[in-house]
Amino acid sequence: MELDGYKVTDPFFGRPFIDADEQRGEGTPYRYIHGGFEGTDTRFTYCFPSTEHYRGRLFQPLEGANAGHENVNAGPLGPITGGLEMTFRLGGYCVESNMGHIGDVEDPKAGPDPTIYGFRAAAESARFSKYVARQIYGEAPHHAYVYGGSGGARRSPLCLAYGEGTWDAALPYMGDAMDGEHGDMRRLRTGTPNFSSMFNVQRVLGAKLLDVIDAMQPGGSGNPFAGLDTHQAEELATLYRLGYPRGDEFMIMQPMGQAWLWASMAERLEAEDPYFKSFWTEPGHVGHDQPDLVRKDIINLKTRIKRPLFARQLAEEAEFRAPEYARIVALASVFAGMENMWDVPMAVELEQDPGGYPQGAGIKFLSGKATGRQLYYMSGVRTVWLGAGAGEAQNLRFKGVQAGDEVQLDNRAFLAYCYYYRHHIMNHVEWDALRIGGKPIYKQYRQPEASPFMGVLHTGRFEGKMMWVHHTHDASLWPVQGVGMKNNVEREYGAVEARKKFRLRWTENAEHVPPHMAASAPGRANTTWLIDYQPVIEQCLLDLVDWVENDIEPIDSNFSLVDGQITLPPTARERGGIQPVVSVTADGGVRADVRVGESVALIVKAEVPEGTGKIIGVKWDFDGTGSYPREEVVDGTRTALMLSTSHSFDRPGTYFVTALVESHREGEVNAKFRRVSNVASARVVVS
DSSP states (O other), X not given: OOOTTOOOSSTTSOOEEEEEEEEEOSSSOEEEEEEEETTSOOEEEEEEEOTTTOOSEEXXXXXXXXXXXXXXXXXXXGGXXXXXXXXXXXXXXXXXXXXXSBTTBOOTTTTTOHXXXXXXXXXXXXXXXXXXXXXXXXXXXXXXXXXXXXXXXXHHHHHHHHSTTSOSEEEEESOOOOBOXXXXXXXXXXXXXXXXXXXXXXXXXXXXXXXXXXXXSTTSOSOTTTTOOHHHHHHHHHHHHTTOOTTOGGGGGSOOHHHHHHHHHHHHHHHHOTHHHHHHHSTTSHHHHOGGGTGGGOOEEEEEEEEXXXXXXXXXXXXXXXXXXXXXXXXXXXXXXXXXXXXXXXEEEESSOOOSOOTTOEEEEOSSTTTTOEEEEEEEETTEEEEEOSHHHHHHTTTTOOTTOEEEEXXXXXXXXXXXXXXXXXXXXXXXXXXXXXXXXXXXXOOOBOOGGGOBOBOSOOSSEEEEEEETTOSSSOGGGGGHHHHHHHHHHOHHHHTTTEEEEEETTOOSSOGGGSOOBTTBOGGGTOOOOHXXXXXXXXXXXXXXXXXOOOOOBOOEEETTEEEOOSSHHHHBSSSOEEEEEETTBSEEEEOTTOOEEXXXXXXXXXXXXEEEEEEEESSSSSOOOEEEOOOSOOSEEEEEEEEOOSSOEEEEEEEEEEEETTOOTTOSSOOEEEEEEEEEEEO
């Protein structure tokens, strides 16, 4: 591979180097190239398929969270973002970058410069890939696309806006509403106060969350406030107004990325923000004025480590197979796989259960090889704690920790964080719930700087096209966040011109992660209310390609925003988008009450928006296991259908009978990919 002829566009980066060049791949063989730029921590991975699969495109998936790894899409977790096979199906080669930093540690040369981590490292990696592609294929790619979810959705719009023609289009999905003026290169300021509201509802409601969940499930009362005291009702109402999606209340009990984000910034927030001291010492703060609201939850304890735990131990040892460990097992495996840290302990077992409210508690080592290291509780069960942190602590986790090491457990900063949302309100419309006459109700503190890895503010001004995909049941990037970019683009160009550049699509019943990565509620598999959104992303990428290369305009989604809640129209014609619209009834309603052995009449109705495909599959799940044992026969020719079946139950209980409906753009019943799905349920109570 000839490298001398490449001249970097961005002078921050030194000469490119390649340290691996080999053939890989069993399904679709590809050429794997790994390297970086001298004098920097920027690393890249290129995966070039054979000319048989290549159709002249560059696809660049961006990693979520803080990034820092260049082998996610090419690794075991690749299918979450589509994986290499999707890239090859779409006729492209794949570019991955660690976004300018190794793990969670800043590049010494870049320091805290958010432009390097936000888009410049990705851009130089993409430019050099085109130089390499010219040598492999005889010419550079004719079009380039950048996309990503969560943290990747934070950065991919920056790539399109500031990449100087590197990419033709972007597809962010599950992104945020941190928008501003074009050219503002200052670090973001946010402590994600909306997450603190969610944590406080989890803490304050406790076991009553189960009643809230039941009320908001199909056939429930629809009143989540029944049985709550004044403080509990106030906290839940605020959470909804700030945009938390109704119908996804179970995830309040199962925080994932939100817990990691706290761990990644907690030490810095506490050191820099006077709020954390004022919360306990000054009038106008709950910790000072109403200490009884937090006193019972305090953890401030010295104890010792019984043993460190690796992700494989959590996944394989019998004692961790109980349902209560499902979340900690899943999170440990996700982090170990994403960061290739199977040989690093992800959790510890403590000698004693500290009681209190452990979420977000600090874990500081007082003895042993890890002395001084600060981590934070992400998930756990009694004495088993999964931890995360910032910088080098995040890279090390519990490496070097041994039985007998002493630790300090302290959750007082996190208890203050639970009311952080009151004192750090943001300049978005949903935060008006905490203003009277335009003025904040509570004393305000300055929003802290975010990690430089999150880049800079979004801008609605960019070259090329953007399709934004957001989910209605996302507990990490709440649905209300999905309208920020749309508003910004329309502010820059006006509503008419904005449609030439930007489209927004909603994915109903999708969470921040695929169902297999999230815990399930007791007695009901999450696949009975959540879908795998990856086929949606692949179809949207294909539609983006058609929009850019063939001028075929994509269908967007219609919606309304009221009191922080996104509502989609009830019919496919009104709603748009590309998902089937599905409804299910049991004995004619959303709830049926029957006796053991009594037959229940079930009807599913489904319709696909015009021009987006045909129905290729309908499956029924009757008992909440998510196994979908009954499959209806469909031929892939219809855009709408109504099917009926019946079922009886042989034991008492509450069952959520669910229909899973799949569509496909070309109506291929046996298609393996782009099977776009949706679900709907009815409640059957058997006595």
